[in-house]
Amino acid sequence: MAKVSISLDAELVVEVMVLAGIGSPQDAIEAVVRDYVVRGHRTEARTELKDRNLREVDAKPQEPQG
Template sequence: MAQVTVTLDANLAIDVMLLSGTASPQDAIELIVRDYLARGRRTESRTTEAADGQRLAQEQPPVQEG
C-alpha cells in the first residue's frame, strides 16, 4: 500500500493522540481516518437503502378513463 506524508500542527496531533489513546501520532491519525471512513460507509448504507427502495419501486401508469 502506498504511504502519504501529512504535516499537522503539533497541538492537533497531540489532541488526536489523546482522543485515540495511542502513543504514536501516525497511529492516531490512521485510527481517526479509518473510523471516519467506516462511519461514512455505515451512514451511506443506512440512507441509501431507503432512497433506493423508493427509486426502484415500480410506478403504476395512470389509469386512463373514458
Template sequence: MAKVTISLDSDLAIEVMLLAGTRSPQDAVELIVRDYLARGRRTDARTGDAADQHLLDRPPTADEG
C-alpha cells in the same frame, strides 16, 4: 501500500492522540481516518446514494407513516 507524509500542528496531533488513545501520532491519525471512512460507508449503506434516488420519489405507505 504506499505511504504519505502529512504535517500537522502539534496541538492537533496531541488532540488526535488523546482522542484515539494512542501514543503515536501516526497511529492516531490512521485510526481516525479509518473510522471516518467506515462511518461514511455505514451512512451510505443506510441512506443509499444517488442511484437510489427513485426510492424517495414515492409517497410513504400507511405502514411507513
C-alpha cells in the same frame, strides 16, 4: 499500500492522541482517518437502503385520484 507524508499542527495531533488513547502520532491519525472512512461507508449504506425503498414506493402504480 502507498504511503503519504503530511504535516499537521502538533497540538492537533496531541489532541487526537489523547482522545484516541494512542501513544503514536502516526497510529492515532491513522485510526481517526480509518474511523472516518468506516462511518462514511455506513452512512452510504443506510441512505442507499432508504433511497431504494423510496424509489420502490414511487414506482408502484397509484390509484386514480378525483
